[in-house]
Amino acid sequence: MGLFSLVVYGVGDMVGSGIYGTVGKAAGSMGNAVWLAFIVSMIAALITGLSYACIASRYPRAAGAAFVTQHAFRFAFLSYLIGLTVTASGLTSMATQTNVFAETLQSILGGPWFVMVLLFLGVMTFINFWGIRESMWTNLLCTAVEVGGLLFIIAIGMRYWGSVNYLETTQATFDDNGRLLDHGLTVPMLLGGAVLTFFSFVGFEDMLNVAEEVKEPRRTMPWGIILALAVVTVLYMSIAVTAVSVVDYREFTREKAPAPLSLIANRAAPWLPARTFDYITMFAVANSMLINYIMGSRLLYGMSRHGLLPATLGRVHPTRRTPHVAILVLLVLIVVLALVGDVSALASATALLLLFSFAVVNAALVVLKLRPGEPPGGFEVPIFVPILGIVVNATLVVGRLLDQNANPLAPYIAGAILFSVATLYFIVRPKEITEESLAAVEQES
Numbered sequence: 001m002g003l004f005s006l007v008v009y010g011v012g013d014m015v016g017s018g019i020y021g022t023v024g025k026a027a028g029s030m031g032n033a034v035w036l037a038f039i040v041s042m043i044a045a046l047i048t049g050l051s052y053a054c055i056a057s058r059y060p061r062a063a064g065a066a067f068v069t070q071h072a073f074r075f076a077f078l079s080y081l082i083g084l085t086v087t088a089s090g091l092t093s094m095a096t097q098t099n100v101f102a103e104t105l106q107s108i109l110g111g112p113w114f115v116m117v118l119l120f121l122g123v124m125t126f127i128n129f130w131g132i133r134e135s136m137w138t139n140l141l142c143t144a145v146e147v148g149g150l151l152f153i154i155a156i157g158m159r160y161w162g163s164v165n166y167l168e169t170t171q172a173t174f175d176d177n178g179r180l181l182d183h184g185l186t187v188p189m190l191l192g193g194a195v196l197t198f199f200s201f202v203g204f205e206d207m208l209n210v211a212e213e214v215k216e217p218r219r220t221m222p223w224g225i226i227l228a229l230a231v232v233t234v235l236y237m238s239i240a241v242t243a244v245s246v247v248d249y250r251e252f253t254r255e256k257a258p259a260p261l262s263l264i265a266n267r268a269a270p271w272l273p274a275r276t277f278d279y280i281t282m283f284a285v286a287n288s289m290l291i292n293y294i295m296g297s298r299l300l301y302g303m304s305r306h307g308l309l310p311a312t313l314g315r316v317h318p319t320r321r322t323p324h325v326a327i328l329v330l331l332v333l334i335v336v337l338a339l340v341g342d343v344s345a346l347a348s349a350t351a352l353l354l355l356f357s358f359a360v361v362n363a364a365l366v367v368l369k370l371r372p373g374e375p376p377g378g379f380e381v382p383i384f385v386p387i388l389g390i391v392v393n394a395t396l397v398v399g400r401l402l403d404q405n406a407n408p409l410a411p412y413i414a415g416a417i418l419f420s421v422a423t424l425y426f427i428v429r430p431k432e433i434t435e436e437s438l439a440a441v442e443q444e445s
Contacts, residue, residue: 001214001215001220002214002215002220003220003223003224003227006207006214006220006221006224006228007224007227007228007231009207009228010203010204010207010224010225010227010228010229010232011147011228011231011232012139012143012147012287013203013204013206013207013291014200014201014202014203014204014228014229014232015143015146015147015150015232015235015284019150019200019235019236019239020100020146020149020259020260020261020281020284020285022096022196022197022199022200022347023200023239023240023243023260023261024243024252024253024259024260024263025196025252025347026038026193026196026197026240027240027243027244027249027252027260028170028249028250028252028253029170029189029192029193029196030169030170030189030190030193030249031168031169031170031171031172031184031244031249032164032165032166032167032168032169032244032249033166033167033168033169033183033185033190033193034193034197034240034243034244034249035166035237035240035241035244036185036190036193037190037193037194037196037197038197038200038233038236038237038240039237040190040191040193040194040197040396041194041195041197041198041200041201041396042201042229042233042236042237043392044194044198044355044358044392044393044396045198045201045204045229046226046229046233047385047388047389047392048205048358048361048362048389048392048393049204049225049226049229050226050381050385050389051361051362051365051381051385051386051389052204052205052207052208052225052361053221053222053223053225053226053379053381054222054365054377054379054380054381054385054386055068055208055361055365055377056207056208056217056218056221056222056225056377056379057217057218057219057221057222057377057378057379057380058368058375058376058377059071059377065082065083065086065205065357065360065361066079066080066082066083066086067079068361068364068365068368069082069083069360069361069364071364071368072363072364072365072367072368072371073364073367076430077422077425078360080308080421080425080430081418081421081422081425082357082360082361083303083308084303084421084424085353085356085357085417085418085421086205086353086354086357087296087299087300088353088417088418088420088421089202089350089353089354089357090292090295090296091296091330091333091334091337091417092337092346092347092349092350092353092413092414092417093199093202093288093292093350094289094292094293094296094330094334094337094338095334095337095338095340095346096199096346096347096350097285097286097288097289097292098117098120098121098289098334098338099117099338099346100259100281100285101116101120101282101285101286101289102114102116102117102120102338103116103259104259104262104278104281104282104285105119105120105282107259107278108275108278114339117335117338117339118335120286120289121331121334121335121338124286124289124290124293125293125327125328125331127290128290128293128294128297128322128327129317129320129322129324129327130320130322131320131321131322132294132322135290135294138286138287138290139287139290139291141283142283142284142286142287142290143287145280145283145284145287146280146283146284146287148280149261149277149280149281149283149284150235150239150261151235152265153239153242153261153264153265153268153277154235154238154239154242156265156268156269157242157243157245157246157264157268158242160242160245160246160268161241161242161245162245163245164244164245165180165183166241166244167183167185168180168183168184169183169184169185169189170184170249170250171184171185171186171189172184187399188399188402188403189403190399191395191396191398191399191400191402191403192399192400192403194396194399195348195351195352195355195396195397195399195400196347196348196351197236197240198351198354198355198396199347199348199350199351200232200236201229201232201236202350202351202354203288204225204228204229205354205358206291206295207221207224207225207228208221218377218378218379219378219379221379222378222379223379239261242264242268243260243261243264246264246267246268247263247264247267251263259277259278259281261277261280261281262274262275262276262277262278262281264277265277293327293330296326296330297322297323297326297327297330298323298326300313300323300326300329300330301313301314301316301323301326304326308428308430309424309428309430310428312325313325313326313329314326337413340409340413345407345409345410345413346410346413347410348400348407348410348414349409349410349411349413349414349417351396351400352397352400352410352411352414353414353417353418355393355394355396355397356393356397356414356418358389358393359389359390359393359394359397362386362387362389362390362393363386363390365386366383366386366387366390369383369386370383
């Protein structure tokens with residue numbers, strides 16, 4: 001990959017169910033001020049993105065979160081916890097995407113919601129099991145559709161910009177004449193909204209997984225991460241402003257409301273066939289789901305091959321040559337999480353897990369910068385950047401936990417996953433958690 005290909009890969013990885021599935025939930029939580037939540041989450045992502053860019057220029061091969069954590073702290077339990085926490089965040093992402101798809105399909109076909117969940121997961125599992133070539137062709141098609149859908153929404157909605165008060169929140173107060181007295185924006189509300197919208201930026205960290213496929217990675221990787229984040233930020237900010245300009249934010253929380261972007265398209269382009277954006281949303285969600293499913297199953301396979309997980313997960317199907325046991329295990333876990341049934345709770349749980357991981361990775365970069373003799377990379381950032389990354393990510397976690405208006409299930413889901421990962425470590429008791437074993441897992445995945 002050159003720089004352009006890397007940026008396209010990063011944008012395609014980030015764009016998807018994050019914005020298609022959560023912009024309505026975020027608008028329903030934040031009101032017209034939803035764009036502020038995207039700004040805060042973008043800053044959090046960009047700061048950590050700069051740290052990841054520095055790490056990528058130092059360790060362009062197998063520079064995964066678990067690898068860097070082990071290299072910095074040399075504490076096997078923490079490295080294991082970070083490695084599987086990142087995998088677990090992928091699980092909650094996939095459960096979120098499954099719910100978004102099922103809700104959209106149910107609005108089209110009707111019928112029981114759980115049947116839609118099982119139907120979608122069955123198709124995704126079949127594609128993942130059938131082979132990587134078929135999966136990549138599916139990914140290419142879905143990426144083209146989802147990015148085109150966002151650009152179309154921005155194009156048809158720009159004429160509505162400036163039509164509302166962009167500081168009005170769901171807690172705003174008005175006088176008897178309907179004039180705004182207090183926008184109702186509070187710091188806990190803003191941080192809670194930022195955690196929810198942060199899910200839309202998930203994916204930039206995955207760019208490290210293709211470092212070995214990049215030309216001149218020490219120079220190209222940092223710019224690729226930064227430019228991909230910049231492109232996605234412009235898209236998301238435009239979508240957020242368009243959403244609340246075209247549709248009253250209260251309508252996004254209405255029971256059985258259409259998918260968020262479908263609702264916008266119905267208002268801004270009534271000439272468009274009513275279900276067009278329902279179908280585009282399903283393409284976008286399927287794309288993100290499939291990417292996470294492929295990477296998650298290969299990561300479990302790789303960790304099993306190196307003794308970090310039970311050996312059964314390392315089995316490969318004799319005909320299709322895919323890790324079918326890992327795929328089926330993930331399927332069971334996704335079904336359990338998906339049946340929680342709350343998109344905002346699952347999205348927030350994903351964000352909380354990643355914020356925790358990002359704080360640890362930033363701390364690892366601080367340690368490596370202070371370690372004598374540690375060679376610098378081709379893209380260095382001042383030490384205050386990873387320190388600020390720790391503070392920002394920790395603040396977002398604390399703010400989300402203190403936000404009384406946010407969904408109460410998310411911290412419990414995230415906590416249960418962390419507890420399960422820690423328990424698994426003491427059950428499996430892997431003996432060979434080294435930088436070399438983690439690097440080999442990243443390479444095989």
